[in-house]
Amino acid sequence: MKVKIIGAGSIGNHLAQASRRMGWNVVVVDTDPAALRRMREEIYPVRYGAWDSTITLVTPDKVKKGSFDMIMIGTPPHVRMKLALEALKEAPKILQLEKPLTMPFDPDLRRFIATYREQKKTKVVLGYDHALGKPIARVARLLKKKVIGEVLTLDVEFREHWQGIFKAHPWLSGPEDTYLGFWKKGGGASGEHSHALHLFQYLAKEAGLGSWTKLASALKVEKKGKAEYDSIAAFTIELSSGKLGRVVQDVVMLPTRKWLRVQGTSGFVEWLANGHPTGDIVRFSKNGGPVREEVFAKKRPDDFYEEMLHIQDILDKKIKASDSPISFESGLAVMEVLETAWKNPNQSFLPIRKI
Template structure:
């Protein structure tokens, strides 16, 4: 039986624990706050999934077992990820999984993390689970199969008022009580909704356009005594091949819109998360064709189950697929860092990928 330690008993930690149990894993969930563990047992987990799972072991963080896990999942705020990941790697698991975004946009410690993981031969993954959902996988299959012609552009939006996030963290009074309200810690729209930028980059690789090499962004920042965040980030991106597109992320739109479209010279493919009630939607069409529409059941816990199933395949050596590999997550962090710099300077920022995952890669 696969055994996992889940660090962090907030909303994500509960999702990851439930997903792992859905696949029959042994789950140890830990948090530095004993109240968070009680909230998990008596509130979050039973309300979300119907009943508390008595097979899950709860530990105050420094009392959890060490060195006995196949995988360690980190579901804490982004400014704690890298230090926790390095410590987790040293326990000797086969894989360490970090929730997104990987880290704050200063990228401090990213290269050290990669070095330690390489030394210990530990796989690293990042929680961009939308890429593994059945609807998005259908979109990706269509991108590979349809005669779309030359790709003209990619558009992605992850626009969602963060009231939904705060509702899932009802013990917080507002964004000022966590990293959410501080972009320097990995919050704000660019960090918290970075599914969008990550998806844009993934699609660019799928269609053969390569990595993002230039970023131009405008942002609407909120700054006061308690908050410093981007409530909207609009990003134009250029890839190695010269493909241009855009990604918009915000924490103000309701109802939410999570959407991606690839436009080719001869056709298009479009994905929309919960594009109709209870359904994800994929739309596609070619020259002169009627738009075809396919729908897929929408159930948020299923996204995490798909993610953990992918991790299980990585552990078993059944796949070498890269969508949630640490390198992809850190590529997204470079784009986030470039977007903030561009928005503040009012000019485009180039990314030199040969420089590594450091701010010096931004030109």
């Protein structure tokens, strides 16, 4: 399995390490030689213990196109679609795009959708890896078994202060040094923490609540220097079943809170990321009985490894890419919510606009 990863930043390192855990051959490409050096000398050895000398680091002019089974694009969102269009020309079996899919109102997204749907060789998946971990799989199983009865509502929060992100990117001095400080580039709370929207969408379907149809949003926009971003993004969502739910994403909360709760007619299920010193917690209770708590030991790199295992299952035809929790369609649906919110900020219950 030959893998090309475009982008040597924090995500590129995670993807490379997870791919090497799979035993895959990895080439990392970046236009900036300093980023490649930083990956080899700083990020990778500090994060994972030692540099992996089997990983090839190159600039784009030194890599042969069309020779890879999978291409993963871990660049900032606002440059991703142009690279994705070029990647489709190489016809890999899998094209993995990081989240969010792109920036809001990207004209190249429409071109990509048309090009992708015309071809047959490549399957596209998104980097919403939280949906693939064992804790969320446990939540999904409980919902499918109707352990808590009929689901009444669903809440998801991804609330994390900037400092966690910038600790992982120490070469950046603040939001305006990167796309993170610009909602128009796919940054801000709504883009960067869109894992929450994606989890809401996935678990709503698993619970039989249908797909989202209407949206009420509140976006707290900050203008600091050149930066313009939403520090808090709150969404109330109406589903095709008529049920309501809520998603909150922010870049101000400290300590971090990544949490979800599903309330049913006879109980609840709750997930808390890093709720235990060794990993995540899933809690549930039914019929007023005692609360059961299960601990899932893991660290952040394990999420990316689970993603690679899942991609291998797609390649082995154990799972259809279109049925995957990280399907292209799931990432596109998140973009539809983001575009609806930014087209109509702080308005109530508008139809979610299709792309």
